[in-house]
Amino acid sequence: MVIDMNYWRKVIKRIFIFFLTIIGVWLGFKLSVFYMPFLIAFIISLLLEPIIKVLMRKTKLKRKTSAIIVFILAFSIIIGLLTWGIATLISEISNILGNINQFLDKGYSFIQNTIKSFNFEKIQISEQVKATLQSSATEFLGTITEWAKNVLTSAMGFITSIPTIGIYVVITFLALYFICVDKVYMLDQLEHHLPKTWVKKIGIHIRELIKTLGRYLKAQAILILISFVISLIGLYIFHFMGWGIKVPLIAALGIGFVDALPIFGSGTAMLPWAVWCAVNGNLKLAIGLLVLWAIMSIVRQFIEPRIVSGQIGIHPIFTLIAMYTGFKILGVIGMLLGPIILIVLENIFATMIDDGVFKSIFDR
Structure with missing residues (x-):
């Protein structure tokens, strides 16, 4: 039997490229945590790029001038929203800290009343079962108390980390300015220092990846923003009507976060x-929340088909696996990043299939 060395060299090369790509993606997402300000700046620059081009076309201004104008407008809007958001969050977190004991007392009373409503004295059950039920209730209360302590710690951590957040914001805006103004120059330098074949091939794949990922992120961002705005308006209305909503912004952010998770939705938070x-x-608030959830669901069902015109085509079970894997590796934020990483990997595999990587490995 004659061994075809050329064939096996190609196979080893393809396998090496395959694993190198996987390692590269893994390192990319690991490093993205450290370089998050630059990643955010890059994403915002992609959103601002069409506005810059429209301004250049309509006003005949040079790119640098148009980029500076758009940057100043974006800077003003984002800083205004951040200032309002942080001030409101601090106020609402202070409100939560001041009422946390009252909330725990209400929870304890609710559980105790629920246990008493079973009327154990009239039910023929063993003392062991009674002890088990009471022990479970006590353990549940302990879990709730521990969760409340963690929330308090996180809240205090957020307040004390505001100076660090300020540094991140400054770096993000500086990076955004340079990317917007000098994008053409940076791309020219990149093309100058890399082989032309690399630039062409990598450019095609990156553009396809950005297009696919951008379509998904844009659609999800619009849907989440719509849900957040509707819930925020509704909760503020309930707040001003005195229905017991003391932290409308935090509640709306929580609903928005749950709504951002694939498979889940705003009902996961609002129905319970x-x-x-x-x-x-509090029947008024209960009915109000149900009406608000119904409005959000109707609006989402009406808008979603128009926004998400080209679906990525990933089955929900794989999305769920990606969310769970992301949660186990990165925590809560991993539930959001998991589906995004899945889309990136799917795009990479599709590219490798188109390039014949797997065909050259398995076909002879």
């Missing part, structure tokens, strides 16, 4: 909340 309000006798 409405049930809790109904059990505690």
Whole structure:
């Protein structure tokens, strides 16, 4: 039997490229945590690029001038929103810290009343079962208390980390300015220092990846923003009507976060909340939350088909696996990044299939 050395060299080379790509993606997402300000600046620059081009075309201004004008406008809007958001969050976190004991007392009373409502004295059950039920209730209360302590620690951590957040914001805006103004120059330098064949091939793949990922992120961002704005307006209305909403911004952010998770939705947060309000006798807020959830669902169902015109085509089970894997590796934020990483990997595999990487490995 004659061994075809050329064939096996190609196979080893393809396998090496395959694993190198996987390692590169893994390192890329690991490093993205450290270089998050630059990544955010790059994403914002992609969103601002069409506006810069429109301004150049309409006003005949040079790119640098147009980029500076758009940057100043974006800077003013983002800083204004951040200032309002941080001030409101600090106020609402202070409100939560001041009422946390009252919340725990209500939770304890609710659980105790629920246990008493079973009327154990009239039910023929063993003392062991009673002890187990009471032990479980005590353990549940301990878990709730521990969770509340963690929330307090996170809240205090957020307040004390505001100076660090300020540094991140400054670096992000500086990076955004340089990317917007000097984008053409940076691309020219990149092409000058890399082989032309590399630039052409890498450029095609990166553009396709950005197009696919951008379509997904843009659609999700619009849907989440719509849900957040509707929930924020509704919760502020409930707040001003005196229905017991003391932290509307934090509540809206929580609903927006849950809504951002694939498979889940705003109902995951709002329906249990409405049930809790109904059990505690706040029927006005319970009905209001149900109406608000219905409005959000109707608006989303109406808008989603128009925004998400080209679906990525990933089955929900794979999305769920990606979310769980992201959660185990990166924590809560990994639930958001998991599906994004899955899209990147799918795009890379599709590219490798188109380039015949797997064909050359398995076909002879």
